[in-house]
Amino acid sequence: MTEFETILYRAHAPVATITLNRPERLNTIVPPMPDEIEAAIGLAERDPAVKVIVLRGAGRAFSGGYDFGGGFEHWGEAMNTDGRWDPGKDFAMVSARETGPTQKFMAIWRASKPVIAQVHGWCVGGASDYALCADLVIASDDAVIGTPYARMWGSYLTGMWLYRLSLAKVKWHSLTGEPLTGKEAAAVELINESVPFERLEARVADIAAKLATIPLSQLQAQKLIVNQAYENMGLASTQTLGGILDGLMRNTPDALDFIGTAATDGVRAAVERRDGPWGDYSQAPPERRPDPNHVIEP
Numbered sequence: 001m002t003e004f005e006t007i008l009y010r011a012h013a014p015v016a017t018i019t020l021n022r023p024e025r026l027n028t029i030v031p032p033m034p035d036e037i038e039a040a041i042g043l044a045e046r047d048p049a050v051k052v053i054v055l056r057g058a059g060r061a062f063s064g065g066y067d068f069g070g071g072f073e074h075w076g077e078a079m080n081t082d083g084r085w086d087p088g089k090d091f092a093m094v095s096a097r098e099t100g101p102t103q104k105f106m107a108i109w110r111a112s113k114p115v116i117a118q119v120h121g122w123c124v125g126g127a128s129d130y131a132l133c134a135d136l137v138i139a140s141d142d143a144v145i146g147t148p149y150a151r152m153w154g155s156y157l158t159g160m161w162l163y164r165l166s167l168a169k170v171k172w173h174s175l176t177g178e179p180l181t182g183k184e185a186a187a188v189e190l191i192n193e194s195v196p197f198e199r200l201e202a203r204v205a206d207i208a209a210k211l212a213t214i215p216l217s218q219l220q221a222q223k224l225i226v227n228q229a230y231e232n233m234g235l236a237s238t239q240t241l242g243g244i245l246d247g248l249m250r251n252t253p254d255a256l257d258f259i260g261t262a263a264t265d266g267v268r269a270a271v272e273r274r275d276g277p278w279g280d281y282s283q284a285p286p287e288r289r290p291d292p293n294h295v296i297e298p
Contacts, residue, residue, distance in 0.1 A: 002043060006033040008058070008298055009040045013049035014212040015205075016040075019298050023059025028067035029126055030074045034104035037130075041107040041115075051216050052208045053111065055134055056118035058298035060290070062143070065125025068153065068262065085251060094243035102157045102243055105130035109158075109227065112220045114211055118204045119143050119182065120197060121290040124281065125154070132160035135223060136207065137191035139182030140200045142290050145190065146179025148281055152274050153255045155245035159238040163230055164190050179280055181288070197294040 002009050008019040018040045020027035044050045057063050067074060078093050080086055094100045108115050108130060117134035123145045131137060131145075139145065147154070147161065150173070156162060162170050169188050172178070182194035195203045211219060249255060262270040268282075275283045282289070 002040075004036045004040065006030070007036045007040060009043060011044065011047055011050055013047075014051040015054060015208045016044035016047065016050045016052075017054045017056065018044075019296075020055075020057040020063055021298055023057075023061075023298070025067065026061040026064035026122060027057045027059065027127070028064045029101070030067045031076075034101040038104040038107040041111050045111055045113060051113060051212045051214075051219065053113055053115045054118055054204060054208055055108065055115055055131070056204075056296060057121070058296055059121075060292050060295050061121030062117075062119045062123040062131060063127030064122050065127045065149075068259065068267070087247065087251065090247040090250075091244060094247060095240055100243060101126070102129070102239055105133060106158065106239075108133040112223065113216070114219050114223055116204055116208060116211075118200060118296075119145065119191070120200055120294055120296060124179065125149050126157060129156070129158040129160060132164060132190070133158055137185075137193075138200065138204050138207065139185060139191055139194045140197035140290075140294060141181065141183045141194045142197065142294065143182035143185075143194070144179050144281070144288075144290055145182065145185050146177065146281065147173065148177050148179075148271075148275060149246075149249075150174055150177030151278075152258050153250050155242055155249050157239065157242045157246055159235060159242055161190070162238065163233065163235065176278070178278065197291065201296070 006022055008021045010017050022028060044053045078099065079090055081089065094102065097103050115134040117131040117137045119131055119137060119139035120143050123131050123143055125147060128145050128147055156174065161173065165188065180190060185191045186194040258270050258274065261273065271282055275281045280288065
């Protein structure tokens, strides 16, 4: 088993499982997670015994998205010059194949083998972007999937929200940032299916086992033709624009004030100000938040 810092990788033929493994931080995204996701996908791709890949999160969330508590400090000199955000570096980093986090997570999309995202708890921000890069997305009924960055400090990255939803729905969620439960996401076909949390792992295992009965080349051919149709719709150019807009939206006066609040008063205070008027995400009533007792053991 290959050792990673932020993920776990296990292959038990015919299924490889990639587990985001920062449960104490809700599996938030920091370096080297993007590189490790890409590397783990590569391991599964090169293993002739693997036919299906499962992507999941340890603890009580799939992932809470990018960790912005320290501004850009996680990315070091890749995003900063003399300790300050450098828009030139930002643009170059996010748009380059070898350094852009989105391009690392797109390894999920590019993999020739089918990837199943097993989503529970929080799946928000950038985490929702890359969960939706999977071929099949199965969530627990009480999972919360959304892009709070639609309100502040970001823009769609992979563009998968745009390509998976109808125009009416994507306009709504892109402008409001409102989240969906797993059950709601399945109803509007953002994802494939939702099930009670108690059945989630078994359901994903069952789908993986059934897919594994199909010849690998057949799975690869079907994934390739579907992906190519969406590539032909301009997916790559959408992602290029998304990364550039994301950088700009992180550095407007309003966004800098938002991150300043997070730095001085804590992330909770910044989030309360952003989401309070909407009464959702961490500001939602208990029935609109994931059950904290729903935990995936790594």
